[in-house]
Amino acid sequence: MDIKIYVKRLQELGIETITGVPDSTLQVFCNYIGNEGEGAFPYHITAANEGAAIGIAIGEYLATGKPACVYMQNSGLGNTVNPLTSLAHTDVYGIPMLLMVGWRGEPGMKDEPQHKYMGEITPALLEVLDIRYSVITKDTAEEELVQALRRAKEDFSKNRQYALIIKKGAFQKTDTALYKNDCTLGREEAISMIADWLEERDLVVSTTGKISREMYEQSDQKIGNHRQTFLTVGGMGHANMIACQLAKRLPERRIICLDGDGALLMHLGNAAVIGEQQPENLVHICLNNRAHESVGGMPTGAPELRLSEITGQMGYHRAVCVHGREELQDSLLAIRRERKLTFLEIAVSLGAREDLGRPKETAEENKNNFMNTVMSC
Ligand SMILES: Cc1ncc(C[n+]2csc(CCOP(=O)(O)OP(=O)(O)O)c2C)c(N)n1
Numbered sequence: 001m002d003i004k005i006y007v008k009r010l011q012e013l014g015i016e017t018i019t020g021v022p023d024s025t026l027q028v029f030c031n032y033i034g035n036e037g038e039g040a041f042p043y044h045i046t047a048a049n050e051g052a053a054i055g056i057a058i059g060e061y062l063a064t065g066k067p068a069c070v071y072m073q074n075s076g077l078g079n080t081v082n083p084l085t086s087l088a089h090t091d092v093y094g095i096p097m098l099l100m101v102g103w104r105g106e107p108g109m110k111d112e113p114q115h116k117y118m119g120e121i122t123p124a125l126l127e128v129l130d131i132r133y134s135v136i137t138k139d140t141a142e143e144e145l146v147q148a149l150r151r152a153k154e155d156f157s158k159n160r161q162y163a164l165i166i167k168k169g170a171f172q173k174t175d176t177a178l179y180k181n182d183c184t185l186g187r188e189e190a191i192s193m194i195a196d197w198l199e200e201r202d203l204v205v206s207t208t209g210k211i212s213r214e215m216y217e218q219s220d221q222k223i224g225n226h227r228q229t230f231l232t233v234g235g236m237g238h239a240n241m242i243a244c245q246l247a248k249r250l251p252e253r254r255i256i257c258l259d260g261d262g263a264l265l266m267h268l269g270n271a272a273v274i275g276e277q278q279p280e281n282l283v284h285i286c287l288n289n290r291a292h293e294s295v296g297g298m299p300t301g302a303p304e305l306r307l308s309e310i311t312g313q314m315g316y317h318r319a320v321c322v323h324g325r326e327e328l329q330d331s332l333l334a335i336r337r338e339r340k341l342t343f344l345e346i347a348v349s350l351g352a353r354e355d356l357g358r359p360k361e362t363a364e365e366n367k368n369n370f371m372n373t374v375m376s377c
Contacts, residue, residue: 020071025102028171050076094159114234179297209294237266247279275315
């Protein structure tokens, strides 16, 4: 499907506000509304998380009587369940909106383990949520889209939501948008320096997306294995809480959380709880490229945020932002010298290696290897 036709049809539905969290299955769409087709919808807000995007859609309807469009990867449906069931459903306020759900883990298609179960239950989950849907594929004709949107309109008139499940490759590829920032240090280079700096008893929890994939490969290269690292392959935004509890329960070990700015922003309240809990053996590192790089590089909802300034206010004893190799090296050495709750923001550039690999073991094997490392020494 041609993205311009798709967007035109959404406009005809009266949609003026578009909000959500970007995803690779929706990359063509997200790139279009963020670049060439910017202004196609008067309001585009990248939300901190998908549940928050439902909040924006509710606000839009209350203000204008118009449905908003909320886009997300199907994993983000999890974040929407509460506001959809407890606010938007017809049993409560009855708020019409259009959901655009990128279908990862579609049955029969090869995908990562974190997408498998959600991929299987996506249509059923929408049914349980009482939301009718249509599936959009690369073969969907314009007339079929028009019919789907007619059904959406019908449901909007009954104060209900409607969903479009978007299959991988549904939108014809356009020129890849080039996102940039002014940082010089690469994310993988920073991760490689961290892998070099790790000690044998350190444990690492890495966040969702390429940060985990880069950590996996860098530890293989620098340490010879990746048994010290727990890969938070799904559950975006939760790596820091996993790390916090490991730090509380394993006070003799140093716990390093490798977070992303998009993931941290997704559940920023977690940082306040870490500040309250004060695990002094936790080193919370955020690789800040101001973007959701792993799914295409689209900017986060708050790209200018200085996360180290905020976490400094939240109870982290040392909260610094570093640029470049030298500053990073100095900070890593300082962290070794003094044990205290630390937030290290590393300004990194956008982009990743084309041939970046994926974990070779099953998720369960990785969990068992990590737990064996925890138990040993
Ligand atoms: C709940 C949820 N929403 C969306 C995604 C899709 N997703 C995977 S990685 C990622 C970007 C993460 O951005 P950030 O934490 O800044 O790390 P970066 O990729 O920029 O290094 C997104 C949006 C997801 N996995 N889970």
